[in-house]
Amino acid sequence: MGQQKNRGAKGTKKTSPETVPLRVPPPTGKITCIRSAASKPDGLAALTSNEYLVMAGTLHGIHAITARLSPTGSSSGAEVIEGETFKMTIKLTPTGTKFVLLTSLSETSAELMLGKVYEAYADSVMKNPFQAPEMPIRSEGFDNKVNSLFGVA
Amino acid sequence: MTIYSLYIYDRHCQCVFYHDWQRVKKARPANEGVMLSHVTPSTEMTSPRNTLTMSSGIIIASSESVPPTPAIAPPVSSANLTSLPFDEEAKLVYGVILSLRNMTKKLSGREETFVNYRTSTYKLHHYETISGYKFVMFTDPNTATDTIRFVMRQIYTNPFIEFVVRNPLIDMDSRENGIDNDHFRTAVDKMVKNLAIYA
Numbered sequence: 001m002g003q004q005k006n007r008g009a010k011g012t013k014k015t016s017p018e019t020v021p022l023r024v025p026p027p028t029g030k031i032t033c034i035r036s037a038a039s040k041p042d043g044l045a046a047l048t049s050n051e052y053l054v055m056a057g058t059l060h061g062i063h064a065i066t067a068r069l070s071p072t073g074s075s076s077g078a079e080v081i082e083g084e085t086f087k088m089t090i091k092l093t094p095t096g097t098k099f100v101l102l103t104s105l106s107e108t109s110a111e112l113m114l115g116k117v118y119e120a121y122a123d124s125v126m127k128n129p130f131q132a133p134e135m136p137i138r139s140e141g142f143d144n145k146v147n148s149l150f151g152v153a
Numbered sequence: 154m155t156i157y158s159l160y161i162y163d164r165h166c167q168c169v170f171y172h173d174w175q176r177v178k179k180a181r182p183a184n185e186g187v188m189l190s191h192v193t194p195s196t197e198m199t200s201p202r203n204t205l206t207m208s209s210g211i212i213i214a215s216s217e218s219v220p221p222t223p224a225i226a227p228p229v230s231s232a233n234l235t236s237l238p239f240d241e242e243a244k245l246v247y248g249v250i251l252s253l254r255n256m257t258k259k260l261s262g263r264e265e266t267f268v269n270y271r272t273s274t275y276k277l278h279h280y281e282t283i284s285g286y287k288f289v290m291f292t293d294p295n296t297a298t299d300t301i302r303f304v305m306r307q308i309y310t311n312p313f314i315e316f317v318v319r320n321p322l323i324d325m326d327s328r329e330n331g332i333d334n335d336h337f338r339t340a341v342d343k344m345v346k347n348l349a350i351y352a
Contacts, residue, residue, distance in 0.1 A: 045262020071157035072177040076273035083257040
């Protein structure tokens with residue numbers, strides 16, 4: 001948990017991205033990991049973990065439907081969902097795990113960051129013999145890697 | 154860059170208008186009696202109504218109950234076998250929009266609407282008017298967000314207001330007829346085809 005950098009346009013560091021929460025729902029739509037920045041007046045709302053669970057379920061359904069609505073043959077599910085002030089980048093791994101990152105609209109490295117989180121997940125979580133599948137991730141190594149990735153002290 | 158299709162939904166969650174352009178995978182014909190009349194996946198510029206018996210040949214609005222013509226069966230190809238019937242597709246599009254709208258509102262914690270989403274092969278744009286009409290456009294995944302939002306606004310402020318809202322013969326809140334009329338469809342078609350991104 002922790003506050004990340006300043007909001008792109010308003011902060012003093014113009015290029016610093018804002019990175020808000022990170023979720024890792026497995027194929028069933030269950031969340032195994034949430035990392036979020038502290039709530040700010042102009043940032044995203046702080047939700048309870050139960051609300052995040054509901055949201056993950058919804059997202060799971062939407063992702064499946066969006067793949068079916070393609071006007072040009074087969075398609076992936078939604079990869080980027082944009083609101084008016086934030087966007088949601090979704091990375092679906094071949095095993096069905098989804099990595100979801102909420103960022104500001106101007107953030108361009110979201111997909112890259114998710115790739116790196118996936119790497120950390122593969123190294124610290126999947127290779128951990130004590131990690132039961134579909135259970136919440138409690139791994140210090142993973143936490144440290146994610147924190148350093150997003151520049152959290 | 155291209156534009157695939159346009160859906161317009163009214164505030165009763167009904168699809169009142171549909172038109173497609175360069176869509177490769179066509180929807181299958183809708184099940185009987187589920188869609189509003191005059192909302193069909195076949196978007197030939199010839200009206201589904203019998204224009205020959207009318208004096209002008211152009212339909213300004215149609216309030217008389219004309220049975221919806223069965224949509225022309227699309228040519229059978231492997232791509233068509235997996236596509237959904239048109240009515241189900243229209244419902245799914247609305248469902249996705251509604252869920253995403255609620256999710257966006259919840260995540261941001263304020264009145265904020267969802268703008269678009271992108272997959273590997275298409276991008277869906279959403280624009281909602283104050284009166285509750287929702288414009289949904291499917292485009293190429295690389296289309297800029299602002300461009301399409303502007304186009305949808307243009308469709309609303311120009312052909313929609315001009316030929317639908319200001320048309321005394323159209324029953325706006327009708328739950329039986331779509332808002333289809335030839336002027337509107339032609340204007341939208343012309344507008345989209347003249348766009349730089351349509352090619």
